[in-house]
Amino acid sequence: MKEPRIIVALDFSSAEKALNLATQLNPELCRLKVGKELFTVAGPKLVKQLTREGFDIFLDLKFHDIPNTVAKACKAAADLGVWMMNVHALGGKKMLLAAREAVPPGTARLIAVTLLTSMNQDDLNDVGLQGEPEQIVLRLAKLTQNCGLDGVVCSALEVSSLRQQLNTGxxxxxxxxRLEEDSLDDQKRVATPSTAIKNGADYLVIGRPITQAQDPLLALQQLNQSITM
Structure with a gap:
């Protein structure tokens, strides 16, 4: 059995809704992402419960603070038994190195956010970041790699370029x-599952196409099939 490459985003406002969705899925076919909203309302207890149900958890809290604070937060996340966690690459080299030291290689996977997929050129101009999104993403991804982290979160449109310029693994x-028939919602730099995998993505974070499907397990199975064809 190949490892799951789909991470289902549990973007819910209550533990009850998240657990209800989880009971309809198969931990052999996916992992689960717990983000800011759900973690704020349900906390570590839910993460531990989902882990006991057999799911690998990606804790998506994008830690971004002074190095010592981020290091302690990462250590706490690792102690929860999560499979993966993330920090924000814009926190800089010292913060990234502190996070890596707190979560040694071979424990939980530690990755960094480059740019949020909701951001476009106008947004970058507003905050004073110089260059096009692809240039900034590559710069931050190389910094993340040089600090010894395990990977980055990036838009599917940047995957192909990053895969060519970053280490294997x-x-x-x-x-x-998004599926081809889906609306973009609040995302601006998007792609379909098969395109993202072909371009070199290792894991896909998918929310609404699964969580809002009439049959979430069937949707998950179909998505898994689409990326292995």
Whole structure:
């Protein structure tokens, strides 16, 4: 059995809704992402419960603070038994190195967010970041790799370029995945599952196409089939 490459985003406002969805899925076919909203309302207890149900958990809290604070937060996340966690690459080299030291290689996977997939050129101009999104993402991804982290979160549109320029084994985790018939919602830099995988993504973060499906397990099975064809 190949490892699951789909990470289902549990973007819910209550533990009850998240657990209800989890009972409809198969931990052999996917992993689960717990983000800021769900973690704020349900906390570590839910993460531990989902782990006991057999799911690998990606804790998506994008830690971004002074190095010591981020290191302690990463250590706490690792102690929860999560499979993967993330920090924000814009926290800089000292913060990234502190996070890596707190979560040694071979424990939980530690990745960094480059740019949020909701951001476009106008957004970058507003905050004073110089260059096009692809240039900034590559710069931050190389910094993340040089600090010894396990990968980055990046848009599917940047995967192909990053895969060519970063080490083999450096994980590329891609949100903003939509089926061709889906609306873009609040994402701007998106791609379909098969395109993202062909471009070199290791893991796909998928929310609404599964969580809002009439039959979430069937949707998950179909998505898995689409990326292995």
């Amino acid at each position: 450096f994980n590329l985790v891609t949100p903003g995945i």
